Each structure stands twice: as structure tokens, then as C-alpha cells.
Amino acid sequence: MKRILFLLVISSLVLGSCVSKKEFIELEGKYKKSQDLLNSTTVKLNSCLTDKAAMEARLTEIQARLADMKKTNEDLIQSSKDLTMLTSKGAANLEKSLESLKEKDLKISRLQDALSKKDSVTLALVTSLKREVGINDPDIEINVEKGVVYISLSDKLLFKSGSYEISARASEILGKVAKVINGKPNFEAMVEGHTDNVPYKNGLLLDNWDLSVKRATAVVRALQDLGISPGRLVAAGRGEYVSLVPNDTAENRATNRRTRILVLPKIDQFYDMIEREMKTLSEGGN
Structure with a gap:
């Protein structure tokens, strides 16, 4: 194109x-x-x-x-x-x-x-008790159970059968116990009465439980007379319900008839301190 x-x-x-x-x-x-x-x-x-x-x-x-x-x-x-x-x-x-x-x-x-x-x-207390009370008597046992010092006295050492009147020999032993407790002002004494399972038939008391309480209060009054402040004493009756061995022989029943004196730190003071510390720990964790 x-x-x-x-x-x-x-x-x-x-x-x-x-x-x-x-x-x-x-x-x-x-x-x-x-x-x-x-x-x-x-x-x-x-x-x-x-x-x-x-x-x-x-x-x-x-x-x-x-x-x-x-x-x-x-x-x-x-x-x-x-x-x-x-x-x-x-x-x-x-x-x-x-x-x-x-x-x-x-x-x-x-x-x-x-x-x-x-x-x-506690260790020092046990040593003092064994030195004062003596450890060669088979009717007296001094030991530590779950951090608590206790003195276990056989029924025949303290009382006559079915009675809650303290014997003369028991008064001597309790005097030695009182001497040690008085030297530990931050400790208390709780007395536990124990019986066997043979029914109580005297008629003055209701039953073994009643007897165990009367024996505990008798020991508490004796300790009070020996100079221990009553505010540091506790009486408790356990009756036949916390036995050491079965109540099937005379020997076993004698073992179960006993009075225990528990010497322990003042629980309220000790646990107040523990609670304060645990509360402080908890607050610090939060």
C-alpha cells in the first residue's frame, strides 16, 4: 500500500x-x-x-x-x-x-x-525424770511417745483394787514427778486413768470409766498439793477403751490398769507459734 x-x-x-x-x-x-x-x-x-x-x-x-x-x-x-x-x-x-x-x-x-x-x-526432761524417779522399778515406765514424755504407773503402785485413794508409796513417786514438772514452767501435765474391762461393782461409782476419771483427778489433786499450779494440770479418764493388750488374762488386765502422766509443752503456746509461722509462710507464698 x-x-x-x-x-x-x-x-x-x-x-x-x-x-x-x-x-x-x-x-x-x-x-x-x-x-x-x-x-x-x-x-x-x-x-x-x-x-x-x-x-x-x-x-x-x-x-x-x-x-x-x-x-x-x-x-x-x-x-x-x-x-x-x-x-x-x-x-x-x-x-x-x-x-x-x-x-x-x-x-x-x-x-x-x-x-x-x-x-x-524433751530429752532433758526424760533424763531428769529417770534420774529423780528411777528406772529400775518394773511398775514405773518413763518414755517418749510421738514427741510427748509420759510416766506410766501401774495400778498396784497407786491404788488398791477398785479404789481411787492414792497409796503412800505413790505419794513419794508423785513428789519426785512434781519436782521435775515444777522445774519446767512451760510444761503441763495431763493425767490419764486406765482400767481393765472387768465391770466395776462397788456401787459408789457408775462404771470403769467413772473410776478412771476419779483416779485421774486424785492424782491431779496430789500434784496440786505438791506445788504444781492447777492451771497446768489436766485430768482425763479413758476407762477400758485404750488397752495395751487384750484383757484375756489376769496378767494382761493388770498391764491395762495403769495411770499415765503426760508431761508436754503448753499446747496452746506451741501451736500458736506454729500457726503464726504457717500463716506467715502462706502469706509469703501468695
């Missing part, structure tokens, strides 16, 4: 201006060169446009990646700050926990010291 247009233009020029054949050939050559240059330039232009589009796409991709990297970097910085904050809080919490553990260890040590002191006093 272009060729036809070109020939028409040339023809009109030739016809209009009477161009020579030589000039026409020169013009045709120039046109061809111009056309070749135009084609070459168009190809280069298209190539440049393609490269531009590719570079623009690449630029968009790089910008997106850069934005992502920037966001990631900001997130890392924030995470680092959060981690630093958490680490600081963790260190503070750990320090508080260590302090709390130290306080608990100290309080537990104080409790252990108190218990150790009690054990030491």
Missing part, C-alpha cells in the same frame, strides 16, 4: 515537474534508506518498550519486597523490645521468687529450730 502511495507521489512529481529518471532513482534510494531506518528504529523502540515494561515490573517487585523487608525489620525490632521487656519482667519475677524462697527457707528453719529445741527439752 505504501509502495503504491509512493509511486503515485513520485508519478505526480514527475508529471508535475518533469523529474528526470536519474533523480527519480536517487529519490527512490533515499526513501528505501529512510524506510529501513524507520523499521530499525521501530524495532529498537519496541525492544525498549518491552525492556521498560520488564524493568517497571521488576521495580514493582523490588519495591514490594523492600516494603516486606521493612515490615519484617520493624516487627523484629518490636519483638526485640517485647523480648527485652519480658526478659526484664522474668528476671524481676525470678528475683522475687528467689527472695520468697529465701524467706520460706528462713521460716522453715525457724520452725525446725523450734522443733529441735522442743526435742532437746
Whole structure:
């Protein structure tokens, strides 16, 4: 089409201006060169446009990646700050926990010291009782049971059968016991009366339980007369219900008929101290 247009233009020029054949050939050559240059330039232009589009796409991709990297970097910085904050809080919490553990260890040590002191006093008390009362009499037993010092006196040493009147020999033994208890003002004495299971038939009392209580109060009054403050004395009757051995022989029944004097720390003071310490421990843990 272009060729036809070109020939028409040339023809009109030739016809209009009477161009020579030589000039026409020169013009045709120039046109061809111009056309070749135009084609070459168009190809280069298209190539440049393609490269531009590719570079623009690449630029968009790089910008997106850069934005992502920037966001990631900001997130890392924030995470680092959060981690630093958490680490600081963790260190503070750990320090508080260590302090709390130290306080608990100290309080537990104080409790252990108190218990150790009690054990030491208990040992000294047992030694004093054995020295004063004596340990060679088979009717007297001095021992420690669950942290409590007790003196067990047989029925025949203290009372006549079915009676709650203290014998002369028992008064001598109780005098020695009172001497030791009076030397320990922070201790109390609880007297327990025990019987066998043979029914009580005297008629003055109701039963063995009643007899065990009367025997306990008789010993308590004797200790009071020996100088022990009545506020430090407790009387308890256990009847036949806490036997040491089965009541199936005369010998076993004699073993079960006994009076025990428990020498123990003042329970209210000791447990008040324990409760205070445990309360302090609990508050420290919370």
C-alpha cells in the first residue's frame, strides 16, 4: 500500500515537474534508506518498550519486597523490645521468687529450730525424770511417745483394787514427778486413768470409766498439793477403751490398769507459734 502511495507521489512529481529518471532513482534510494531506518528504529523502540515494561515490573517487585523487608525489620525490632521487656519482667519475677524462697527457707528453719529445741527439752526432761524417779522399778515406765514424755504407773503402785485413794508409796513417786514438772514452767501435765474391762461393782461409782476419771483427778489433786499450779494440770479418764493388750488374762488386765502422766509443752503456746509461722509462710507464698 505504501509502495503504491509512493509511486503515485513520485508519478505526480514527475508529471508535475518533469523529474528526470536519474533523480527519480536517487529519490527512490533515499526513501528505501529512510524506510529501513524507520523499521530499525521501530524495532529498537519496541525492544525498549518491552525492556521498560520488564524493568517497571521488576521495580514493582523490588519495591514490594523492600516494603516486606521493612515490615519484617520493624516487627523484629518490636519483638526485640517485647523480648527485652519480658526478659526484664522474668528476671524481676525470678528475683522475687528467689527472695520468697529465701524467706520460706528462713521460716522453715525457724520452725525446725523450734522443733529441735522442743526435742532437746524433751530429752532433758526424760533424763531428769529417770534420774529423780528411777528406772529400775518394773511398775514405773518413763518414755517418749510421738514427741510427748509420759510416766506410766501401774495400778498396784497407786491404788488398791477398785479404789481411787492414792497409796503412800505413790505419794513419794508423785513428789519426785512434781519436782521435775515444777522445774519446767512451760510444761503441763495431763493425767490419764486406765482400767481393765472387768465391770466395776462397788456401787459408789457408775462404771470403769467413772473410776478412771476419779483416779485421774486424785492424782491431779496430789500434784496440786505438791506445788504444781492447777492451771497446768489436766485430768482425763479413758476407762477400758485404750488397752495395751487384750484383757484375756489376769496378767494382761493388770498391764491395762495403769495411770499415765503426760508431761508436754503448753499446747496452746506451741501451736500458736506454729500457726503464726504457717500463716506467715502462706502469706509469703501468695
